[in-house]
Amino acid sequence: MKILFYNHTGQVSGAERMLLTTLARIDRDEFDPVVLCPERGSLSKMVSELGVPVHTVSGLQARFTWRVDQLAGHCKSFLQVIRELREKVTTINPDLIHANSVRAGLVATAATIGLGTRVVWHLHDILPRHPLSSLIRLFAFLSKRTRMVAVSEAVSRNFCGRLPLGMKRRIGVVLNAIDLDNFQPDPAAKSRIREELGVVESDPLIGIVGLITPRKGQLELMRAFGQALKQIPQASLLLVGAPLFNRDHEYLAAIEQTAQDLGVRDKVRILGARTDIAAIMQSLDVLVVNSKVEPFGLVILEAMASGTPVIATAVDGIPEIIEHDQNGWLVPPRDEGLLTEAIVHLGRQRALRARLAEEGMRHVAQCFSVDRYIAELQTFYQASRRLQVTRSGPIVARDAAAATTDGQQVLWSDKV
Numbered sequence: 001m002k003i004l005f006y007n008h009t010g011q012v013s014g015a016e017r018m019l020l021t022t023l024a025r026i027d028r029d030e031f032d033p034v035v036l037c038p039e040r041g042s043l044s045k046m047v048s049e050l051g052v053p054v055h056t057v058s059g060l061q062a063r064f065t066w067r068v069d070q071l072a073g074h075c076k077s078f079l080q081v082i083r084e085l086r087e088k089v090t091t092i093n094p095d096l097i098h099a100n101s102v103r104a105g106l107v108a109t110a111a112t113i114g115l116g117t118r119v120v121w122h123l124h125d126i127l128p129r130h131p132l133s134s135l136i137r138l139f140a141f142l143s144k145r146t147r148m149v150a151v152s153e154a155v156s157r158n159f160c161g162r163l164p165l166g167m168k169r170r171i172g173v174v175l176n177a178i179d180l181d182n183f184q185p186d187p188a189a190k191s192r193i194r195e196e197l198g199v200v201e202s203d204p205l206i207g208i209v210g211l212i213t214p215r216k217g218q219l220e221l222m223r224a225f226g227q228a229l230k231q232i233p234q235a236s237l238l239l240v241g242a243p244l245f246n247r248d249h250e251y252l253a254a255i256e257q258t259a260q261d262l263g264v265r266d267k268v269r270i271l272g273a274r275t276d277i278a279a280i281m282q283s284l285d286v287l288v289v290n291s292k293v294e295p296f297g298l299v300i301l302e303a304m305a306s307g308t309p310v311i312a313t314a315v316d317g318i319p320e321i322i323e324h325d326q327n328g329w330l331v332p333p334r335d336e337g338l339l340t341e342a343i344v345h346l347g348r349q350r351a352l353r354a355r356l357a358e359e360g361m362r363h364v365a366q367c368f369s370v371d372r373y374i375a376e377l378q379t380f381y382q383a384s385r386r387l388q389v390t391r392s393g394p395i396v397a398r399d400a401a402a403a404t405t406d407g408q409q410v411l412w413s414d415k416v
Helices: 014-025 043-049 068-092 102-111 131-142 153-160 187-197 218-228 248-262 277-283 298-305 336-348 350-367 370-383
Strands: 002-006 032-037 054-056 096-099 118-123 146-150 171-173 205-209 236-240 268-272 286-289 310-313 329-331 387-390 402-405 408-412
Touching: 002 014, 002 068, 002 102, 014 032, 014 043, 014 298, 014 370, 032 043, 032 068, 043 054, 068 102, 096 102, 102 118, 102 131, 102 146, 118 153, 131 146, 131 153, 146 153, 146 370, 153 171, 187 277, 205 218, 205 277, 205 298, 218 236, 218 248, 218 336, 236 277, 248 268, 277 298, 286 298, 286 336, 298 310, 298 350, 310 336, 329 336, 336 350
Parallel strands: 002 032, 002 096, 032 054, 096 118, 118 146, 146 171, 205 236, 205 286, 236 268, 286 310, 310 329
Antiparallel strands: 387 408, 402 408
16 A cells, blocks of 8 residues: 655654654555655655655645734645645555645645545644634545544544534544653663763753743743752753744743743753753653643653653643553643642652652553554554544554454445
């Protein structure tokens, strides 16, 4: 089966990392992957290094906004990319298109009208409350050629909204995963990174890893850390990530200014983007995920597999990974006081951190391996052209007739 993987941006973040994992592990005897993405950014180079053919297309300039003048520009970008994608599809002639975002799904579905090409929308995002969100849902479900696969139950519920049950049956869930071989406890890496940072081995090192953007909550964490230092003055804070979109560079400047204003700049290391995230995870005593919106939380799996306990906000897909005080620590979103208390609590209790780390490693190994992810995703591809789904959990189909898992049955039909 030839699959055209379309990504609307050439920048690499969580969705693109999952795409790269898929391309690296997909069964090449059964599937023939081809990638279509913008040339600008590191994604095309990383795909080429995996030995997967890459074709380029213009980047899509389209984001949610309430400004009418900007919407006109976004529509122009959509039309341009739709034309380019239709030409590529006609040439490549794939059996299936994997659209690696909601925006990619919109483009791919519109570009293939009249061609009969099936399109899988890989849903990595929580749709905001916006009139366009309702139109997007309607467009996706009105096309009988589309199927949706969400990275979490939270994303699935959000995308379905108030649609009729019959439409909701066309969306499945395949939880994200990580390659456990890349994230394992490594004392040598911990010592090396701490030496690089100038952090004493015994001092608590708190970290946050991800895009520098308001929805990730780095600014609020900075303020909470300033309060936590009053009780654990030997602690340090590590910020890893870079601003990529919109006005995120201004947000980074605000974070740096807040550290100065709080008088904690000497206790904060802002590293920017790093390629050695696995080693960074080893150096941390606690990873904080302070997101206001989090469809899944791939970085949580990476920390858990590395033996690093996690404090995270109980939003969207995160509670599907973390059980409070069992394999991690949950706090309400937008509550700097309780976040401060959690940092102090875990920062002081080595035994608690060790228990959470051990259970976290076990949980990730059992539920979030890349082998499980690839098997479920490939089953979804195989079923995508003739699939009806009655679902109460993630899709897992094991043969070409029918399959069940946790109460879900995958049924085949030629009438879809």
